[in-house]
Amino acid sequence: MGEIQLTLKAIFEPESIAVIGASATPGKWGYTILKNLLCNGFSGPVYPVNPKATNILGQICYHSVLDIPGPVDLAVIVVPISHALAVTEECGQKGVKGIIMVTAGFSEVGGEGKQLEGKLMGIVDRYGMRLIGPNTLGVVNAHAGMNASIISKLPAKGGISFITQSGTLGLALADWTMEMGIGLNIVVSTGNKANVDDVDLLEYLADDKQTDVIAMYIEGVNQGRKFMELAKGISKPILAVKAGRTRSGSKAVFSHTGSLAGSDDVYSAAFKQAGIIRIENIDDLFDSALALSVQPAPAGNRVGIISNGGGASIIASDTCERLGLTIPGLEPGTRARIKELVPKFASYSNPIDTAGLASYETYNGIVKHMLRDPNIDALIVIYVHTVMWDSRIPANAIVDIHRGRCLKPVITCWLGGAGTEAGIDILKAAGLPNYPVPERAVKALASLVKHHGFLEKVKE
Amino acid sequence: MNGNEKRLWKLLGDWNISTLTMATASSAGMAVEVAKILGYPVVMKLLSPDITHKSDVGGVILDLGSDKEVNDAYHGMVTSVKQHLPKARIEGVVLQKMAEPGLEVIIGAKLDPQFGHVIMFGLGGIFVEICRDVSFRVTPVDREMAREMILEIKGSPIIEGARGMEPADLEAIIDVITILSSMLEKNPDITEIDINPLIVYSRGSVAVDARMLVR
Numbered sequence: 001m002g003e004i005q006l007t008l009k010a011i012f013e014p015e016s017i018a019v020i021g022a023s024a025t026p027g028k029w030g031y032t033i034l035k036n037l038l039c040n041g042f043s044g045p046v047y048p049v050n051p052k053a054t055n056i057l058g059q060i061c062y063h064s065v066l067d068i069p070g071p072v073d074l075a076v077i078v079v080p081i082s083h084a085l086a087v088t089e090e091c092g093q094k095g096v097k098g099i100i101m102v103t104a105g106f107s108e109v110g111g112e113g114k115q116l117e118g119k120l121m122g123i124v125d126r127y128g129m130r131l132i133g134p135n136t137l138g139v140v141n142a143h144a145g146m147n148a149s150i151i152s153k154l155p156a157k158g159g160i161s162f163i164t165q166s167g168t169l170g171l172a173l174a175d176w177t178m179e180m181g182i183g184l185n186i187v188v189s190t191g192n193k194a195n196v197d198d199v200d201l202l203e204y205l206a207d208d209k210q211t212d213v214i215a216m217y218i219e220g221v222n223q224g225r226k227f228m229e230l231a232k233g234i235s236k237p238i239l240a241v242k243a244g245r246t247r248s249g250s251k252a253v254f255s256h257t258g259s260l261a262g263s264d265d266v267y268s269a270a271f272k273q274a275g276i277i278r279i280e281n282i283d284d285l286f287d288s289a290l291a292l293s294v295q296p297a298p299a300g301n302r303v304g305i306i307s308n309g310g311g312a313s314i315i316a317s318d319t320c321e322r323l324g325l326t327i328p329g330l331e332p333g334t335r336a337r338i339k340e341l342v343p344k345f346a347s348y349s350n351p352i353d354t355a356g357l358a359s360y361e362t363y364n365g366i367v368k369h370m371l372r373d374p375n376i377d378a379l380i381v382i383y384v385h386t387v388m389w390d391s392r393i394p395a396n397a398i399v400d401i402h403r404g405r406c407l408k409p410v411i412t413c414w415l416g417g418a419g420t421e422a423g424i425d426i427l428k429a430a431g432l433p434n435y436p437v438p439e440r441a442v443k444a445l446a447s448l449v450k451h452h453g454f455l456e457k458v459k460e
Numbered sequence: 461m462n463g464n465e466k467r468l469w470k471l472l473g474d475w476n477i478s479t480l481t482m483a484t485a486s487s488a489g490m491a492v493e494v495a496k497i498l499g500y501p502v503v504m505k506l507l508s509p510d511i512t513h514k515s516d517v518g519g520v521i522l523d524l525g526s527d528k529e530v531n532d533a534y535h536g537m538v539t540s541v542k543q544h545l546p547k548a549r550i551e552g553v554v555l556q557k558m559a560e561p562g563l564e565v566i567i568g569a570k571l572d573p574q575f576g577h578v579i580m581f582g583l584g585g586i587f588v589e590i591c592r593d594v595s596f597r598v599t600p601v602d603r604e605m606a607r608e609m610i611l612e613i614k615g616s617p618i619i620e621g622a623r624g625m626e627p628a629d630l631e632a633i634i635d636v637i638t639i640l641s642s643m644l645e646k647n648p649d650i651t652e653i654d655i656n657p658l659i660v661y662s663r664g665s666v667a668v669d670a671r672m673l674v675r
């Protein structure tokens with residue numbers, strides 16, 4: 001573990017935490033953060049610090065971090081800005097290793113705030129501490145049961161770590177992942193990135209054993225070149241939404257290149273060259289992250305589609321084509337075996353349409369034969385719910401095959417809302433990513449294919 | 461030519477990017493003598509340290525085919541510029557042999573504050589200006605990346621010989637992109653550069669015009 005990882009460990013995996021500016025008033029951030037740290041299963045001591053209180057939420061409250069008897073790895077600072085520098089200085093004296101500076105009013109407001117941030121960094125550097133923020137909404141480590149943020153609930157444990165430059169958006173997304181049942185590991189709101197920036201975080205998450213996929217919401221990076229070099233060396237998938245898609249470049253029209261190379265074009269080129277999957281929309285970010293966190297990258301872009309309804313498979317095929325995925329023909333042997341499993345009038349060439357049939361034997365058999373076909377790199381299994389079928393039956397049919405951990409990714413789309421939940425639960429439990437519409441399933445698969453391409457060509 | 465322009469053409473020459481032979485003249489008589497040596501047809505461009513957009517003031521005349529045309533063009537150009545911009549200093553003209561027609565492409569670069577030099581490739585004319593059909597790569601750009609960025613633009617079939625044209629020399633374009641990438645690495649003060657147009661033939665290419673900004 002490098003020096004950066006060691007110092008950041010105090011922030012992401014601390015053994016003890018102080019909340020400086022803890023409050024007994026519900027609704028205040030100093031209350032919310034303390035409560036979140038106490039109520040989510042964090043195993044180490046959590047110390048409230050506030051000179052005006054002696055007891056908060058049943059905990060002894062210290063007047064200063066210097067009064068705390070034991071060592072403190074991490075300090076979450078939620079004080080008014082006028083006290084921010086003084087308490088940071090005390091943290092340095094105490095030997096605190098990491099700081100999460102929730103307090104705002106620094107460089108993001110310009111002028112005096114910028115100067116304050118400079119002074120803050122002076123203190124942090126003098127004591128060799130590391131700092132997230134300022135102006136951050138905090139950090140979550142789901143596996144450690146640590147919620148040092150104002151996110152209302154601890155997300156489910158999973159392999160996706162999320163770096164977000166927008167605090168509020170990060171919160172909204174974290175809430176959304178809970179609703180979708182997506183598991184997260186680290187969530188970090190970077191704030192102003194005065195000390196810990198994207199490069200540090202990428203480096204840390206690349207080595208973090210609990211992180212399988214790194215998802216990012218970026219407004220801008222500080223060290224573009226270093227960021228690219230680092231990303232190139234990370235084999236874990238990195239997904240990024242880059243905000244601010246301005247078309248025009250510099251206003252001066254000296255050269256064509258100068259006027260055409262907008263910062264967005266440059267980010268696109270840089271991401272491609274660094275093997276970072278650029279995601280257009282926020283809603284696609286976690287769709288893709290989910291697929292990448294539970295499924296292997298396919299060896300190529302040849303997709304097999306199975307559906308019990310023609311319409312859904314046509315949408316899936318069209319989306320595949322639009323995103324550069326192909327729908328190849330099957331081996332004669334595969335076709336013959338599938339022909340046995342579907343009604344006479346059904347389609348037994350790719351995309352397979354079972355003409356309504358969704359029995360265990362049909363789905364189990366088709367998926368098995370398709371996975372064995374050398375022409376197929378990945379599978380999209382669609383089930384359109386009708387009252388004639390139980391959504392659990394086709395789910396069990398493919399889970400029973402998938403249990404064997406195959407090397408080809410399988411993406412599912414149980415479509416039809418009410419009545420599909422029971423089937424979807426079975427799929428989720430088996431690590432099969434499920435999407436409510438075919439387009440989303442295909443987009444997620446396209447990210448898997450992209451990542452494979454990066455592993456082959458870009459990643460070092 | 462100002463110092464920056466001199467440096468630009470010297471750089472292109474030093475890095476083996478082929479350019480057209482050019483020579484300066486400070487009178488109509490001298491322009492005719494120079495044109496004879498270069499061989500007709502020639503292009504005449506105004507030489508003034510005060511004017512960047514020469515074509516806007518009648519400072520670029522193409523396809524001059526005889527001594528008389530060169531003589532008349534010189535006088536016409538000087539008169540026109542004096543009318544438009546009476547204060548501009550006129551040092552004379554630059555003469556260049558007309559380039560043979562071929563496929564016009566643009567290769568440029570810009571210094572990005574976060575990522576450093578970024579190279580752009582596109583087809584010339586409306587393809588760049590109207591269609592914005594261009595591709596980008598952050599330097600350093602190797603041959604494989606250069607090939608990728610050329611084939612990535614929508615108009616790439618034109619390079620491979622659409623519309624009854626002979627295929628353009630893809631390797632020659634790759635040469636210029638990769639040379640530019642190395643050149644920028646050695647010249648970090650260049651903030652913007654355009655080689656526009658680079659005319660590409662079935663074998664080889666020539667940089668007909670270029671401009672550069674340094675910090």
